[in-house]
Amino acid sequence: MRALFASWLPSPTTANRREQLRAAVGALIGIMLTTMLSKALLQSTHAVAFLVAPIGASSVLLFALPASPLAQPWSVIGGNVISGLVGVACVRWLGTSLPLPLLAGAACGGAIAAMFVMRCLHPPGGAVALTTVIGGTAVQAAGFEFVLMTVLADSILLVLMAVTYNNLTGRSYPHQQQNPHMNPHATKDTVPTVRLGFKPEDLDAVLQQHNQVLDISRDDLESLFMQTEQRAYQRRFGIISCADIMSRDVVSAEFGTELAEAWSQMRAHRVAALPVLNRARRVIGIATQTDFLEHGGLDNYRSIRQQLRRFLRKSGVTHTEKAEVVGQIMSAHPTTARIDTPIVDLVPLMADSGFHHIPIVDEEQRFVGIVTQSDLVAALYESRFAEAAA
Structure with a gap:
């Protein structure tokens, strides 16, 4: 008996x-405010409820x-009203x-069929349909007016409460569907992390075989599967953290670092990005070669050497629209990772979102290193090699 109840x-x-x-x-808040507002709106119209x-x-x-x-705005409003x-x-x-009994069944069955057709399946819609059948003579006499006033007003008000509160x-809310296969390079290829999964x-x-x-949502289900794969990979290869693979002796810049100096540092150390730090060594931005190209107007590669020199040269005036320091061209608020973040969490960021450099911060959000795509590829190769050797 206990097993039966447990099932x-x-x-x-x-x-x-x-x-x-x-x-x-x-x-609690949503129903309370919906009741108050609906009462204020509908009592003066002699609505039945x-x-x-x-x-x-x-x-x-x-x-x-x-x-x-089943909880999205059109599902709620459309499902309740169409069912009514x-x-x-x-x-x-x-x-x-x-x-x-047959009339009640016809109302609920017809409501479900209509919600399927209108793509607004909402379980409480069946209750709305049943209410119009067994709600008494007043509801039945009001008929379509009851649905288009009371049911519609209640549904809209509750949705507005949900949008605000959630x-x-x-x-x-409304829930935004995320496409895990969206390629940041605007090509037809799927993102790298899903090409082998x-x-x-x-x-x-x-899902077609499941037929229920x-x-x-399909997109959320796919995203959960992908995250599950990443967790399984992490368990299989052990936890390698950012602290294990990051570069610690990193060339960085401040907001006021002059462009020519920053460019020279990048050239001298052969790096493609400089983390931009404040005096507390917290990351406030990142300046990449792409930032220099875009702000320097170097999309046109004719006479690129002259354009770059002109961009890096100081204007010599105190007020100018020309960018003079790193802080004026950097990408502010870059994506960072904690020092104890497993490297498998960086794979979607670098492979799918197109990040080439992830600044690493400690528990106090202070900069301690950087992980590049090369670091990540090398670490994944080593872990795979170690698995094969074992």
Whole structure:
């Protein structure tokens, strides 16, 4: 018997207590404000009601599962309203010829079919359709007006609350789909990290074979698989951190370093980038050869030597629009990594996002070294070689 009950229980949620509290507080605030605003808006219009019970179910999705395809704005608004319209249509056109159980089933089944067609599947929509059937004579008499006023107003207000609350508490809503295969070089090639792993068509084939609605977007599912592969790789080869492979004796610059001096340092040490530090040795930017080329107007390679000399030469005046120091051309707020970051976490940044240099900082965010693509390739080669030798 215990095994039977255990099979009925879902797996424990992976959300921590803080996330659970965030969702609960969001629903509390969202429903409270939706009720107050809906009452103020609809009482003066003689609406049959200003709040419908299925909105409570919508709040679970909006605040506890804001990344779900079932919780996106069109899913909520379209799903609730279209389901309500289907329910009203069933009551108006079939109510006199069908017994209540069959009418209720027709309303819910028709609502699900309509939501599939309109791409706004939203579970509380079934409850909205059922409400129009069993909501009493007042709801049935109001009919389409009930849906287009009360249900629509409640849905829009709750979505607005979810947009505000989720974004204020660190949850992107509406959820932005991320394409893990987007190439930063704007070519048709997939990004390097997925060329040897599973391919998009593999996932599409499995999902088609699975043939069920999933409460997660395809892109999010693919991203989770990719992160799982990275974790498995890390466990397989052991944890190699940035501290193990980074260059420590690194040439750097300050905001006020003159361009000619910075360029000379890069040439002398044969490096393609200079981390830009403040006096506390915190990274405030990075100046690369690309920055020099772009700001120096060197996209046109004719007479490039003369243009570069002109760009590096000081203007000799106190006020000029010409860039004079590194801080004026650097890329501010560069991506950094902690000294204890596993190097597998740098692979997507360098292989997919196109970063060539990652400044490394310690626990106090002070600069301690840099990892280049060459460092990363060498480390991955060594780990692979060590595995083969073992």
